[in-house]
Amino acid sequence: MAYSFYIDPDIRKAETLPASFYKDTRLFEDLKEKVFLKSWQWIGDKALVAKKQSVHPFVLLDGYLTEPMLLTRDNDDTLSCLTNVCTHRGNLVAIEPGVSRKLVCRYHGRSFNLKGDFEQMPEFEQTKDFPRPCDSLHRFALKQWGPFLFAGLNSDFDFQEVLDVMNERIGFLPLDEFKEDKSLHKDFMVNAHWALYCDNYLEGFHVPFVHNDLNAVLDYGSYKTEIYKHCNVQIGYTNSDENTFDLPKGHIDYGKHVAAYYFWVFPNMMFNFYPWGLSVNLVKPLSINRTKVSFLSYVYDRSNLEKGAGSNLDKVEKEDEDVVENVQKGVRSSFYKAGRFSPTREQGVHHFHRLLASFINQ
Numbered sequence: 001m002a003y004s005f006y007i008d009p010d011i012r013k014a015e016t017l018p019a020s021f022y023k024d025t026r027l028f029e030d031l032k033e034k035v036f037l038k039s040w041q042w043i044g045d046k047a048l049v050a051k052k053q054s055v056h057p058f059v060l061l062d063g064y065l066t067e068p069m070l071l072t073r074d075n076d077d078t079l080s081c082l083t084n085v086c087t088h089r090g091n092l093v094a095i096e097p098g099v100s101r102k103l104v105c106r107y108h109g110r111s112f113n114l115k116g117d118f119e120q121m122p123e124f125e126q127t128k129d130f131p132r133p134c135d136s137l138h139r140f141a142l143k144q145w146g147p148f149l150f151a152g153l154n155s156d157f158d159f160q161e162v163l164d165v166m167n168e169r170i171g172f173l174p175l176d177e178f179k180e181d182k183s184l185h186k187d188f189m190v191n192a193h194w195a196l197y198c199d200n201y202l203e204g205f206h207v208p209f210v211h212n213d214l215n216a217v218l219d220y221g222s223y224k225t226e227i228y229k230h231c232n233v234q235i236g237y238t239n240s241d242e243n244t245f246d247l248p249k250g251h252i253d254y255g256k257h258v259a260a261y262y263f264w265v266f267p268n269m270m271f272n273f274y275p276w277g278l279s280v281n282l283v284k285p286l287s288i289n290r291t292k293v294s295f296l297s298y299v300y301d302r303s304n305l306e307k308g309a310g311s312n313l314d315k316v317e318k319e320d321e322d323v324v325e326n327v328q329k330g331v332r333s334s335f336y337k338a339g340r341f342s343p344t345r346e347q348g349v350h351h352f353h354r355l356l357a358s359f360i361n362q
Contacts, residue, residue: 003027005357011350015338017357019331022193027360028288035267035359036065038156042269042282043081045147045180049073053101053114057084057094060151063292064285069140069151070094070103074114081151082116083138093137103137112137146175156359162231162265169233169261170273172248177300178277184297186314190321192328194268194285195356197293200324201281202264202348204234210319217243217259217309225347230355232348236260236309243275243308259309264348266355274310276301289328293317 005021008014021027041060048056052075060067068084070093086093091107094100102119103112110121116137124130141152143159145166150159190197200206204223208215222237238244238259245258263271270281277300284292295313299305306312330336341350 003030003360005360007350007354007357009354011341011343011347014341014350014353016341016349017195017353018338019333019336021356022196022328022331023288025288028193028285031285031360032065034362035356036061037153038359039267040141040143040150040152040155040157040159040162040265042280043069043071043149043151045149046079046144047147047180048097048149049079051099052077053099054097055094055100055103055114056097057092061284067153068092070137071149072103072114072116075101078115079142079144079149080115081140081142081149083140085137086110087118087135087137088121115139147178148175157230161229165228165231165233166263166271168252169235169263172251173273173300178298179300181297181299184295184299186295188293188295188317188321190291190293190324191289192291192324193288193331194283194291195352196324196327196331197283197291197320198264198268198352199349200320200327201262201270202232202234202352203342203346204236205342205345206323210323211316213312214309214316219257227347227351230266232264232351234262234264234348236262238309243304243310245275264352266352267359272310274304275308276304276310279310279313 005017007017043058043060049071052073054073056071058069058071060069070082070084072080072082074080084093086105086107088105088108088110091105093103093105103114108122111119113119116139118131118135141155143150143152145163152159204220207218208220217238218236219239224235226233236259238257241257243259247254247258261273265271268283272279272281278298280296282294284294286292295317304310
């Protein structure tokens with residue numbers, strides 16, 4: 001089905017995506033191919049395959065894309081991200097994480113090396129024109145940033161452009177020293193469309209009205225959003241030099257009191273850097289009115305936990321959740337069609353809506 005959405009590039013004239021966007025069940029399904037399969041997605045960190053000959057199967061965006069994938073590290077220390085679907089009859093190749101010299105399908109014995117290349121198949125000696133390139137496992141584009149790993153499905157853009165933007169602000173931080181703290185990981189179930197959760201994240205406009213504690217830390221007047229091609233960043237400044245980044249000379253923000261960098265990457269990833277470390281937020285669609293949001297914590301300076309803008313994240317999440325769920329109810333009204341953007345405060349939402357319209361209209 002063809003869709004046509006238009007978001008005026010001039011935010012002063014633009015209207016938001018129409019309410020129908022959040023209510024159209026067919027479009028919700030079509031977004032898999034139009035948006036998510038053309039994006040990059042977080043797939044974890046290199047600790048998942050720390051040893052040579054490691055194999056780690058996983059399902060990407062389970063409940064929506066539900067894409068079986070496989071992360072491997074071979075004997076040459078090469079990381080690969082592969083489809084976990086056998087090219088013979090579609091069986092899952094790897095079932096459990098572990099160490100293995102090769103990949104062997106348990107259904108009929110087709111085998112592959114850890115880069116996904118076809119190696120051997122019983123009872124296929126008489127098969128003509130075999131093997132072909134398509135008999136190897138599909139290999140996804142893989143990008144590493146410090147310890148963090150991202151897979152490009154059938155992406156329309158180069159993820160390096162995103163990493164360059166983030167590195168300009170946080171490249172001074174030793175990402176390889178950030179330690180995952182699973183005790184801080186949490187999943188939140190939000191009764192709303194996934195894009196409404198992103199809409200809310202992408203503006204600090206609501207902070208004085210929704211987040212009293214956070215508003216007490218941040219200087220709302222100097223809160224800033226910068227827009228890039230497939231990502232943007234919100235910069236939270238504070239009037240105090242406590243619980244702020246120790247920025248090196250020559251840094252673009254040197255001399256400023258930065259309490260937080262909030263990076264959003266199209267379509268559904270957030271990377272929130274605080275003096276204590278990184279909170280990764282992954283927005284995972286489940287249904288048109290149900291979303292799972294995963295908070296993953298990587299700690300760098302434990303002494304700064306629960307201080308400044310990076311404290312009380314559970315409380316901030318709950319406040320956001322309440323608002324987003326109320327918006328979900330509101331956009332289903334027969335009498336709400338679309339809204340307008342604040343030119344000074346909603347540049348990030350405008351950017352998101354323009355990207356969505358562009359990807360959908362292709």
